[in-house]
Amino acid sequence: MVFIMLAYLKHSHEPKFWCLKKPNFLTAGLLLLLFPFPALAEFSITSAEVRLQDNLYLMDANLDYTLTGAAIEALNNGVTLPLVLTISIERERRYWWDETIATQTQRYQLKFYALTEQYLVEDLKTERQETFPTLSAALTALGKLRNLPLIETTWIKPEGTYWVYLQIYLDIESLPVPLRPTAHLSSKWRLSSEWYLCPLQPIKP
Amino acid sequence: MSSATNQTLKRWASRGVALVLFATLLTSLWMVADALENSKRFESLYSTLLLINAVAFLALLTLIALNLSDLINAVKKRRAGARLTVSLMILLVILSTMPVLVLYYFSIEFLHQRLDAWLDVKVEQALTDALELSRAALDARLREALQDTKMVAEDLASLTDDVMGVHLSHSLNRNGAAELTLMTPSGKVLVFSTADDQEGRLLLLPNRPNDSVLLQLKQADTYVNLEPLGKQGLNIRVVVKFKTTQGNQVRLLQALFPMTERLSQLTNHVQTALVNYKQRLYLQKHFKLNFTLVLSLVLLITLASVVWMAFFAAQRFVAPLSNLADGTRAVAGGNYTKQLPITHFDELGFLVQSFNDMTRKIAQASDEVKHSQQLADSQRAYLEAVLERLSSGVISLDYEQRLRTVNPAANQILGLPLSHKLGHFFLQLQHEHPALCALCQAIHPYLSDNVHDWREEITLFGTGGRKILICRGTQLSFSSPDQPTGGYVIVFDDVTTLIQAQREAAWSEVARRLAHEIKNPLTPIQLSAERLQQKLLRKLTPPEAEMLERMTNTIIQQVETMKEMVNAFSEYAKTPKMHWQKLDLNEVIEEVIELYNHLPVPIHLALDDDIPLIEADCGRLRQVLHNLIKNAMEVPATDNFITVKTQVVQEDNSIELCVQDRGPGVPLELLDKIFEPYVTTKPKGTGLGLAIVKKIIDEHGGIVWIENRQGGCVIIRLPVIF
Known part of the structure; x- marks a missing residue:
């Protein structure tokens, strides 16, 4: 039981469960009570890299959003799928837990536009909408992350060792209310990637 | 804090926790229901609320389990009221559960069967048709937009890139597009022209077509589609590929045509309605699952609450x-x-009140009994104290003549530890302690005849020597169920010294009177007789003189005898001071017998060599022996011989001395009073010999009596020194 809980927490939407910033213990508890077997990750992060441009660290990443049949069925029936990308920058500390320098969350909505039978991707931060004729085109566009501004160089100390943690997942708690219990209980709905680590090289003086 | 207060606190805490849980459950259930109604208020909390409900339900179950375990324990320990609680609980739970279960069954049945049938109306087709109709209506507008854009593209094809910007603005104004953009096939913007948006602001960035549109344009020359563009609403995006006449370069012209507000609104409504309907249709099974979940939760919580409230x-x-x-x-x-x-x-309160009254009365009665008991105890203690300090010995016997109480004075007077013999039959104690023989024999007739009051003087001889007791007995008249005939109280006083003192005082008085009344006149009588003899002897004739001499001599002789008698008596009455010393009785006997060896009557000695020492006055003991041996020698017997015997008597720890002759013994009628003064069997005896013996033996704390065994036998017992 404890193992399952740890596994869940490891795959939950926080950078590291031992940081205990906002652990989703309630959800974990519910899962433990009602659904005691581990989830299968359908999402993955293929690659990610950080580069420096004009005192700003930018990120390029290739994300693989592979939807399950259940999710596609729901999408085609008008259910909006909330997708989240969490990025956390942490500084390594030798004798203590790593320090979180910054965290940012990118929220997207994927929905089916019945009038023109297109798929619509909306960035909730910028409120920018894009339409795609096919689902795969939409997912490909979503998975191609380019020039995402991460952090300014002033926040990064030259002597430190920094890591960028990435995770993508389907945010069950933003699904329509009736779907949530099913989504929590079914592995078909627990779509989440492993945590992906990529180094962030500070500028040497 | 007392355990009762603790228990009350615990009970109230348990009730408080349960009430809070119940309230939490009700509130969260209401919030869950609200969230399910598509309300935005608690939507974000839905999962958490479900979890809270589940946890609260488990907590309630735990409470119930704890209560149940307590109850089972109580039943096992046969605690008062436990079985009744169980019966009542079962009854209450059955009574309240049945209707809830029936309600639950019908709700679920309605939700799964009836509701489906009720909602099974062909709406989807109608909505799809409406959407199709919208598309058809929009198609004309799409074609028109494509046509307009193509015309602009044809115009632009003949121009160079430099003047295209100006022409683009003109075209924008002419064909009603919101934005015209000229791009390379890779999507790079060359020129763009935009109208003010609906709020009058100028757009600074062109709305580029995405990669998939550009990809499509690699195979096709035109792209036209309706696209919702955020705040800009529904737009027609048209992209036309053309070649410039000068330079033969491929260019893309994108035009964005906003829909009229009315049309945009209508199509949006149709689209939203269809999507919502499809979504609802899709979510229907999930809705049912949720409703079932919530209903089940409500059922479980209600049941748990019912069970707890039944408790x-x-x-x-x-x-x-x-x-x-x-x-x-x-x-x-x-x-x-x-x-x-x-x-x-x-009625229960009345019962409790009656119980309280009853216990109060019992407590009062119990207090009174205790008080009486204390009173009796104190009286008993008082009596015991009095008895302990009483100089008279007190013995009480029960109706079976068992020893019940003995006071310390009784132990002391009898010289026996009778306190250790409580519960023994009193009359049987004489076998164990021969010293009690005289007492037992004396009181036995009174006890067996049930004489109510009696009084008796008893002489005991025991370790303490001879004792004269004045003994009084009373039959106890009380009777109770466990002591049917009461018992006896025997009170005795040691009057040995008193009697001796009285006797001595009486004899002293007699001696004084004898001396005064008899001895005094004797001297003048004697003198007168002598003088009569002297005066008349010479004057009388010889026969008369002889008679006178004979008579006066008789007078003088008798007076002399009387004088001796009076002297002897005063000697008896005198109580000289005792010279106590430790001595061996055998030695004293041998010394005295030595004086009589020359006499014709043989004396046989049978002395026990192992006799212990006694404490006595040697001179007075010698006198006793002289008197006894003289008496024994003077008995009228032809072959008289005297036996002197000593021995130890273990029972009363004394030395016994027997002086026996072979005479006729003492006549039976004199046996009781032979030791009194002037009682004698001898014709010439003074009657004081044995009286003196008794007096001296009394002074030594001994006892003397006479028996007839083949002659007279005087027996003396003297106490041994401890």
Whole structure:
């Protein structure tokens, strides 16, 4: 039981469960009570890299959003799928837990536009909408992350060792209310990637 | 803090926790229902609320389990009221569960069967048709937009890139597009022209087509589609590929045509309605699952609450009865101060009130009994104290003549530890302690004849020597169920010294009177007789003189005898000071016998060599021996011989001395008073010999008596020194 809980927490939407910033213990508890077997990750992060441009660290990443049949069925029936990308920058500390320098969350909505039978991707931060004729085109566009501004160089100390943690997942708690219990209980709905680590090289003086 | 207060606190805490849980459950259930109604208020909390409900339900179950385990324990320990609580609980739970279960069954049935049938209306087709109709309506507008854009593209094809910007603005104004953009096939913007948006702001960035559109344009020359563009609403995006006449370069012209507000609104409504309907249709099974989940939660929580409330109600109902049962047990166990709290003012309250009255009265009665007991105890202690300090010995016997009480004075007077013999038959004690023989023999007739009051003078000889007791007995007249005929109280006083003192005083008085009244006249009588003899002897004739001499001599002789007699008596009455010393009785006997060896009567000695020492006055003991041996020698017998015997008597720890002759013994009628003065069997005896013997032996604390065994036998017992 404890193992399952740890596994869940490891795959939950926080950078590291031992940081205990906002652990989703309630959800974990519910899962433990009602659904005691581990989830299968359908999402993955293929690659990610950080580069420096004009005192700003930018990120390029290739994300693989592979939807399950259940999710596609729901999408085609008008259910909006909330997708989240969490990025956390942490500084390594030798004798203590790593320090979180910054965290940012990118929220997207994927929905089916019945009038023109297109798929619509909306960035909730910028409120920018894009339409795609096919689902795969939409997912490909979503998975191609380019020039995402991460952090300014002033926040990064030259002597430190920094890591960028990435995770993508389907945010069950933003699904329509009736779907949530099913989504929590079914592995078909627990779509989440492993945590992906990529180094962030500070500028040497 | 007392355990009762603790228990009350615990009970109230448990009720408080349960009430809070119940309230939390109700609130969260209401919030869940609200969230399910598509309300935005608690939507974000839905999962958490479900979890809270589940946890609260588990907590409620735990509470119930704890209560249940307590109850099972109580039943096992046969605690008062436990079985009644169980019966009541089962009844209450059955009564309240049945309707809830029926309601639950019908709700689920309605939700899964009836509701589906009710909602099974062909709406989807209608909505799809409406959407199709919207598309058809929009198609004309799409074609028109494509046509317009193509015309602009044809115009632009003949121009160079430099002047295209100006022409683009003109075209924008002419064909009603919101934005015209000229791009390379890779999507790079060359020129763009935009109209003010709906709020009058100028757009600074062109709305580029995405990669998939550009990809499509690699195979096709035109792209036209409706696209929702965020705040800009529904737009027609048209992209036309053309080649410039000068330079033969491929260019893309994108035009964005906003829909009229009315049309945009209508199509949006149709689209939203269809999407919502499809979504609802899709979510229907999930809705049902959720409703079932919530209904089941409500059912479980209701059942748990019902069970808990049944606990509460049963315990509340049974509590006074349990208290009564506990109270009854306490009273049975001897706690008469038990008072029960009256919590109900009904028949049960009346019962409790009656119980309290009853225990109060029992407690009062018990107090009175205790008080009487204390009174009796104090009286008993008082009596014991009096008895202990009494100089008279007191013995009480029960109706079976067993020894009940003995006071210390009785032990001291009898010289026996009778206190250790309580419960023994008194008359049987004489076998164990021969010293008690005289006492037992004396009182036995009174006890067997049930004489009510009696008085007796008893002489005992024991370790303390000879004792004269004045003994009084009374039959106790009380009777009770366990002592049917009462018993006896025997009180005795040691009057040895008193009697001796009285006797001595009496004899002294007699001696004084004899001396005064008899001895005094004797001298003048004697002198007168002598003088008569002297004066008349010479004047009388010889025969007369002889007669005178004979008579006066008789007078003088008799007076002399009388004088001797009076002297002897005063000697007896005198009580010279005793010279106590330790001595061996055998030695004294041998010394005295030595003086009589030359006499014709043989004396046989049978002395026990192992006799212990005694404490006595040697001279007076010699006198005793002289008197006894003289008496024995003077008995009228032809072959008289005297036996002197000593021996130890273990029973009363004394030395016995026997002086026996072979004479005729003492006549039976004189046996009782032979030791009194002037009682004698001898014709010439003074009658004081044995009286003096008795007096001296009395002074030594001994005892003397005479028996007839082949002659007279005087027996003396003297106490041994410890």
